[in-house]
Amino acid sequence: xxxxxxxxxxxxxxxxxxxxxxxxxxxxxxxxxxxxxxxxxxxxxxxxxxxxxxxxxxxxxxxxxxxxxxxxxxxxxxxxxxxxxxxxxxxxxxxxxxxxxxxxxxxxxxxxxxxxxxxxxxxxxxxxxxxxxxxxxxxxxxxxxxxxx
Numbered sequence: 001x002x003x004x005x006x007x008x009x010x011x012x013x014x015x016x017x018x019x020x021x022x023x024x025x026x027x028x029x030x031x032x033x034x035x036x037x038x039x040x041x042x043x044x045x046x047x048x049x050x051x052x053x054x055x056x057x058x059x060x061x062x063x064x065x066x067x068x069x070x071x072x073x074x075x076x077x078x079x080x081x082x083x084x085x086x087x088x089x090x091x092x093x094x095x096x097x098x099x100x101x102x103x104x105x106x107x108x109x110x111x112x113x114x115x116x117x118x119x120x121x122x123x124x125x126x127x128x129x130x131x132x133x134x135x136x137x138x139x140x141x142x143x144x145x146x147x148x149x
Contacts, residue, residue, distance in 0.1 A: 029064030038068050039076055039087035046080040099135075100141050107131045108141045112148065 038059060045055040059067050071108040111126045112118060116128070120138050127133070133141075142148045 028062060029067075030062055031064070033067070034061055034090075036087045038063065042073055043080050043087060046077050052077045059063045086098065088142075097145060100137060103136070104131055104133050105141055105145050108138055109146060110143070 026034045041059060042055055043060075047057065050058075055077060056068070056073045059073065107121060107127050111123050116136065117120075120135050120142075123138050124133075124135065
């Protein structure tokens with residue numbers, strides 16, 4: 001495939017037929033791809049000075065229609081142009097990973113052990129300050145973590 005020019009390569013990517021290279025055959029569109037892989041392709045084409053529209057066309061030709069929206073391609077392209085290097089999601093420190101952390105489980109356990117006939121609404125009222133979880137999280141803790149009905 002290295003004998004193909006860049007324009008020929010782009011044209012060949014637009015078909016949903018099979019891509020053949022030596023003895024390897026890949027059926028297009030590719031499925032079950034990670035977002036990091038898509039972002040890596042965007043980063044590659046951004047480095048080659050491709051427009052967002054051309055990048056999106058290449059993504060759709062290889063990965064299918066639902067791979068990523070043109071808006072997200074534009075957003076990631078602009079981040080890469082601003083100097084971003086990482087294709088992975090940033091850490092989200094402003095919200096907890098889960099509402100069923102150890103402190104919440106311990107708080108619900110303490111309330112339930114004090115009164116086994118307590119309702120979920122009463123548990124919400126009796127939780128200590130700083131433990132702010134919703135009714136569904138309390139129900140999940142009671143059924144899945146504490147194995148209570």
